[in-house]
Amino acid sequence: MSNPPVADxxxxxxxxxxQWAADPFPIWDxxxxxxxxxxxxxxxxxxxxxxxxxxxxxxxxxxxFTSRSIIVTPHRPPMELAPEGIAPPISSDPPxxxxxxxxxxxxxxxxxxARLEASTRAYCQELVDLLAGRDVxxxxxxxxxxxxxxxxxxxxxxxxxxxxxFRGFVHDVLEGVARPLEERVDILLALYxxxxxxxxxxxxxxxxxxxxxxxxxxxxxxxxxxxxxxRTVGLLLxxxxxxxxxxxxxxIWHLAATPSDRQRLVAQPxxxxxxxxxxxxxxxxxxxxxxxxxxxxxxxxxxxxxxxxLLSFPAANRDPAMFxxxxxxxxxxxxxxxxxxxxxxxxxAGSHLARMEMRVALEVWLxxxxxFHLADPAAVSWSVGQVRGPxxxxxxxxxxx
Amino acid sequence: MKLRLDTELCQGHGRCYSxxxxxxxxxxxxxxxxxxxxxxxxxxxxxxxxxVDNCPEYAIGTE
Ligand code: HEM
Ligand code: SF4
Numbered sequence: 001m002s003n004p005p006v007a008d009x010x011x012x013x014x015x016x017x018x019q020w021a022a023d024p025f026p027i028w029d030x031x032x033x034x035x036x037x038x039x040x041x042x043x044x045x046x047x048x049x050x051x052x053x054x055x056x057x058x059x060x061x062x063x064x065f066t067s068r069s070i071i072v073t074p075h076r077p078p079m080e081l082a083p084e085g086i087a088p089p090i091s092s093d094p095p096x097x098x099x100x101x102x103x104x105x106x107x108x109x110x111x112x113x114a115r116l117e118a119s120t121r122a123y124c125q126e127l128v129d130l131l132a133g134r135d136v137x138x139x140x141x142x143x144x145x146x147x148x149x150x151x152x153x154x155x156x157x158x159x160x161x162x163x164x165x166f167r168g169f170v171h172d173v174l175e176g177v178a179r180p181l182e183e184r185v186d187i188l189l190a191l192y193x194x195x196x197x198x199x200x201x202x203x204x205x206x207x208x209x210x211x212x213x214x215x216x217x218x219x220x221x222x223x224x225x226x227x228x229x230x231r232t233v234g235l236l237l238x239x240x241x242x243x244x245x246x247x248x249x250x251x252i253w254h255l256a257a258t259p260s261d262r263q264r265l266v267a268q269p270x271x272x273x274x275x276x277x278x279x280x281x282x283x284x285x286x287x288x289x290x291x292x293x294x295x296x297x298x299x300x301x302x303x304x305x306x307x308x309x310l311l312s313f314p315a316a317n318r319d320p321a322m323f324x325x326x327x328x329x330x331x332x333x334x335x336x337x338x339x340x341x342x343x344x345x346x347x348x349a350g351s352h353l354a355r356m357e358m359r360v361a362l363e364v365w366l367x368x369x370x371x372f373h374l375a376d377p378a379a380v381s382w383s384v385g386q387v388r389g390p391x392x393x394x395x396x397x398x399x400x401x
Numbered sequence: 402m403k404l405r406l407d408t409e410l411c412q413g414h415g416r417c418y419s420x421x422x423x424x425x426x427x428x429x430x431x432x433x434x435x436x437x438x439x440x441x442x443x444x445x446x447x448x449x450x451x452x453v454d455n456c457p458e459y460a461i462g463t464e
């Protein structure tokens with residue numbers, strides 16, 4: 001099902017190419033030096049800025065670039081979906097966006113997230129306890145993957161036992177971009193069908209979960225439609241799971257491959273929050289997209305209406321004009337003005353949650369397995385597309401090995 | 402040194418209030434709140450600079 005191989009990264013790039021999935025950094029570095037806004041005819045036309053300055057300019061220009069769809073596919077979502085879009089607020093443009101976003105901020109604020117730390121820690125501990133006694137474990141599928149699923153299920157008030165179901169949806173939405181339009185629509189309809197009974201139930205019997213909060217929210221005095229609630233819940237599943245899984249996985253991958261950094265963090269756990277910001281910079285998991293609203297010239301490039309722009313926060317984070325020794329991972333880097341959670345009005349609403357999950361997951365892991373390393377570097381595999389992280393990550397956790 | 406917070410530019414990334422909690426806090430939606438009015442005490446100037454240099458939105462300035 002994979003696309004034809006890339007002939008030339010400046011004129012024919014493909015972010016779902018295997019080479020990009022395995023090691024995108026040299027591709028971006030090369031482009032930044034030679035063709036800082038690359039183009040491809042694939043997906044009906046798409047642009048790829050790799051400089052921080054350009055990524056920032058587009059993220060902040062909602063007049064010329066719309067969030068109507070933020071995942072690049074060969075299709076274009078119907079115009080009628082604007083201004084809400086398919087998953088408000090991530091797919092919404094101003095002025096509607098602010099209202100759809102505002103209702104989420106309090107439940108994802110640092111204060112609200114701090115209350116979830118103890119249960120997150122207990123869950124991480126449960127996961128490492130299950131791995132006790134093993135020599136080799138898969139840190140991606142047996143550890144990192146489960147943490148965000150459990151946390152978001154708790155927040156939304158959905159049964160944890162449906163975890164595999166959520167993961168299936170998220171995978172289909174994020175990685176099944178080449179599928180025919182009817183199949184893409186079916187994936188979303190299945191998600192809506194699954195969520196609707198919960199929304200109806202919380203409408204009748206509200207609790208203190210996020211679905212009840214959304215059901216009770218309004219925009220300018222109008223209660224949200226069940227459809228808006230469902231699409232926002234769908235967004236929280238899609239935005240919260242593979243992203244955080246990837247961020248925890250990439251951090252463990254880095255430490256498994258870099259013993260000196262691992263030893264330093266075991267010896268100086270107080271360095272962890274700084275190291276996490278550096279993992280977020282260097283291995284930023286999320287690339288977003290915009291659609292060009294009307295023909296516009298950007299940095300000399302003739303961008304046509306309805307062409308995509310890949311908004312590569314990961315490439316921006318590797319721009320040497322912005323970061324000293326941008327290609328090196330420096331776990332005590334300071335300052336670190338990275339853009340892993342986006343820039344401008346769509347700044348990741350879940351960033352405080354994601355940071356808490358990363359910190360707790362890494363604290364528990366490092367305490368349980370201070371000596372881990374890559375069991376088989378060739379067996380590590382990476383996800384394909386706009387969310388990047390390890391999907392197979394065998395590590396040996398034997399002490400002293 | 403004085404700090405300036407541009408609340409229009411601030412998107413609530415939270416780098417400032419994590420790194421310099423003596424100088425910044427947040428409201429219940431995660432937006433930054435500047436805690437000092439006027440001169441930054443000399444012993445907090447380094448923390449102030451750290452906050453300025455880490456804000457992804459360039460929302461904090463000095464004067
Ligand atoms: C390390 C993990 C994560 C990363 C790197 C990340 C990254 C991002 C980025 C780059 C955006 C900007 C989108 C754009 O500009 O179009 C975004 C938006 C968003 N993220 Fe995250 N995210 C993460 C985890 C989470 C979690 C755990 C949640 C919540 C469950 C979440 C919820 C959201 C929401 C609701 C938005 C839309 C905000 C808006 O449009 O106003 N994210 N995220
Ligand atoms: S770091 Fe900048 S954007 Fe983030 S909360 Fe502070 S002032 Fe706002």
